Amino acid sequence: MYLSHVATGRSLRAIAREQGCHASTILRQVRRFENRRDDPLIDNALRKLDLSMRAKMTHSPRFRSQPDTEPQSMISQSRKPPEPLVSAEVESHAMRQLRELTGRGALLIVAADMPKAVITREDADGVARRVAVFDRHLAEAMALMDWITCRNRGRVSSYVISPTGRLALRAQSSEAEGDPARLGENDDCAPRRLRYGVVETPVAVLARRRDKSGKPFLELRQVQAAERLREDFVMAQLDGIDWGSAQDLLKALERRKVPGPNIAPPGTTGARKRVLEVFRDLGPGLGDVALRCCCRLEGVESAENAMGWSARSGKIVLRIALQRMSRQYQRLGDDQMMIG
Helix, strand or coil: CHHHHHCCCCCHHHHHHHHCCCHHHHHHHHHHHHHHCCCHHHHHHHHHHHHHHHHHHHCCHHHHHCCCCCCCCCCCCCCCCCCCCCCHHHHHHHHHHHHHHCCCCCEEEEECCCCEEEEEEECCCCCEEEEEEEEHHHHHHHHHCCCEEEEECCCEEEEEECHHHHHHHHHHHHHHCCCCCCCCCCCCCCCCCCCHHHCCCHHHHHHCCECCCCCECCCHHHHHHHHHHHHHHHHCCCCCCCCCCHHHHHHHHHHCCCCCCCCCCCCHHHHHHHHHHHHHHHCCCHHHHHHHHHHCCCCHHHHHHHHCCCCCCHHHHHHHHHHHHHHHHHHCCCHHHCCC
């Protein structure tokens, strides 16, 4: 959607009609990717995709014959699932590198003028040792898919595995072990692999459940609130930081002392304000479960164990938090909560 807008010049409303959502949703996604271009890996990957799209448009007979019409999107006009951005082979290589990044003190390191990326990991003595070397384009694909997040930017940049990357690893592991709950198991038309593009968040999994009366456990508006908080969290450059609790995050935002590069491209300041207002309204407890399950994409059971709660209490507390978040985003005047 981002490249369809900036590379081909398609309007936000046209893309929104194609995707079946509000134009403000597309605007927010475009801003999110524009903010992510501060990451050198993502910027380089998007430049390559941009050049590829423009080259295809230039050589397209339809585009040459209709120069005065709105440029055609390289994204399919149908509502079929989009093609994967990376091949199965590239994904397999990327998964191997992600596993390396789960080790103690693991970092993915790239330099501005080097064609290779390196993964280092601390040994028993705390000394960083090189454990993998691979082509830079693989690291760019991993960053573009949000599997890694930048910790330090500069001539030499370092990355760590992101919550989305951990989800992708868990999804692949579940499939490899023959998990009966994997997507498309009983659907001959569905893909047999749980692709990175459809890895479900904890809230999405919870939304499939129904209560005793048969009603969905979560309302659509509550699921949208969780998605919006995660997007604001990433846009605010708060992901990749080990927040101890929601109160730690709240104090950092109130004091305007967020760890990391603190680069604030357009949209970052507004996103931080929205995150601040949401966590102020939630307070301790509700804020902690929202931080873990909505922002860090941690499973509900894992969040229960980490906070010392009784079994099956987490989903109830999370639903209460989502109700509060939904009302808070309405008070903030978020028209993106309206769909269609």
